[in-house]
Amino acid sequence: MDNGVVCVTGGTGFxxxxxxxxxxxxxxxxxxxxxxxxxxxxHEAHLGNYCLLGGQKKDVSYLTNLPGAPERLRIFYADLDNPESFNDSIQGCVGVFHVAHTIDFEVKEDVETITDRSINATISILQACAVSKTVKRVVYTSSAATVMFSGKDLGVLDETSWTDVDVVRSLRTVRESYYISKTLTERAALEFAETHGLDLITLLPPFIHGPFITPHFPGSVRTSMSMIIADDENPFEFSSNTSFVHMDDVATAHIFLFEYPNARGRYICSGADITLEDFPKFLRERYPEYKISLTRFQKKLKDSKTVRLSSKKLLETGFKFRYGLEHMYDDAIKCCKQKGLL
Ligand SMILES: NC(=O)c1ccc[n+]([C@@H]2O[C@H](COP(=O)([O-])OP(=O)(O)OC[C@H]3O[C@@H](n4cnc5c(N)ncnc54)[C@H](OP(=O)(O)O)[C@@H]3O)[C@@H](O)[C@H]2O)c1
Known part of the structure; x- marks a missing residue:
């Protein structure tokens, strides 16, 4: 089976x-x-050792040891701060999955810096795709955060909803740069694609949970595990329910939409959701070996509104989610145990 060459940006990520x-x-x-x-x-604190990475010393053995990698994986160097550095990796590709993004919940950089970097790099990548003559479709990994903060009480949200930057600013959250940069980048990308006749699909997952092959503890898995590992620092925010999707379903949805001939525009990709009330009950019943309690952030969410995400558009393509919340937690817990994080 030879499907051609595709590019994935930010290969070290979850x-x-x-x-x-x-x-x-x-x-x-x-x-x-x-x-x-x-x-x-x-951040390998939970693995018991820190390693300083710079120059060529980055450990990418978890990528190079993958089945098929010796024959079919090539690693390029590229940085969002230098948008044209992605050009070589795109040459000759039939598709591009643009996944890399600066995720800065420690507020080391301001919103404008992160947003400008993201938009400039994304548009440059799309430009390289448009002139390549080989790239048939681009899939951009956006986020459910780009639909969730519209400021309107819409009940169940679909792809017609857009986050309002002013609403995000009023929330005063450490995730401000993330919510704003993802929203403005997705908008800019869709506009560019429309203007230049480029086939672009955007995928909008909520919390991605489940197994991981990275040496670091992925932020969204860590937050999802917060009631199990008693982590009060990485909050669920703003909604009295939380939506999730399994890592493997997200990967499958990227590939499915890349290959699905009639795919157009945005796709929410949410596999399950659970209310604040049911959440600790679910965890206590399924994992009696752990002490489960709401984090201090969740306690504050009791009276907040419920935000539901509709994956109807994705399901209408014939895509099927394979994993429920039980699988996500079973797989995440198994993986964390294997890596010594639990
Ligand atoms: N995880 C979720 O729940 C979730 C949900 C919805 C959408 N997403 C989207 O999925 C994508 C990946 O997220 P993730 O959870 O996998 O996070 P991650 O593990 O932190 O991956 C982010 C990737 O972006 C790379 N990156 C950051 N700044 C860069 C720069 N200046 N130049 C080049 N690469 C840079 C990182 O490289 P380093 O390894 O060198 O830092 C890393 O490979 C993001 O676009 C995110 O918005 C994630």
């Missing part, structure tokens, strides 16, 4: 690494990008 694994299994050759010129601490 979502991209799993997607690469699935693309290799689906018979694609994969060009992926990693950045090398940062010297931030790689």
């Amino acid at each position: 979502v991209a690494s799993w997607l690469i694994m699935r693309l290799l299994r689906h018979g694609y050759a994969v060009n992926t990008t990693v950045r090398t010129d940062h010297t931030s601490m790689f």
Whole structure:
């Protein structure tokens, strides 16, 4: 099976690494990008060791050891701060999955810096795709955060809903730069695609949960595990219910929409949701070995509104979610145990 070459940006990340694994299994050759010129601490505190990464020393063995990788995975160096650095990885590709994004909940950089970086790099990547003559479709990993904060009480949200930047600002959250940069990047990307006749699909997952192959503890898995690991620092925010999707369903949805001939525009990809009341009950019953209690952030959410996400548009394509909330937690717990995080 030879499906051609696709590019996945940000290969070291939680979502991209799993997607690469699935693309290799689906018979694609994969060009992926990693950045090398940062010297931030790689957060392996929970693995018991820190390693300083810089220059060429980044450990990508969890990618290079994947089945099919020696023959069909190529690693390129690219940074969102240098948008044209992605060009080489896109050359000759039939598709591009743009996944890389600066996620900064420690508020190290301001909203404008992160948003400008994201938009400039994304538009540059789309430009490279438009002139490539080989790229048939681009899939951008957006986020359910781009529909959730419209300021209107819409009940069940679908792809017609857009987050309002002023509403996000009024929330005063450490995730402000994330919500705003994802919203404005997705809008800019869709506008560019419309103007230039580029086939672009955007995928909007809520919390992605389940297993992971990265050495670091992915932020969304960590938040999802907060009632189990007694983590009060990584909150669920703003809604008295929470929506989730399994990592493997997200990867499958990326590939499915890349291949589905009639795919158009935005797709919410939400596999399950649970209310604040049912959440601790579910965890206590299924995992009696752990002490489960609401985090201090969840306690504040009791009177907040319920935000539901509709995946109807995705389901109408014939896509099927394979995993419920039980699987997400079973798989995440198993994976955390294997990595010594639990
Ligand atoms: N996880 C979720 O629940 C969730 C939900 C909805 C949407 N998403 C979207 O999924 C995508 C991946 O998220 P994730 O959860 O996998 O997060 P992640 O593990 O933190 O991955 C982010 C990736 O982006 C790369 N990156 C960050 N800044 C960069 C820069 N300046 N230049 C080049 N690469 C850069 C990171 O590289 P380093 O490894 O070098 O830092 C990493 O590979 C994001 O677009 C996010 O918005 C995630």
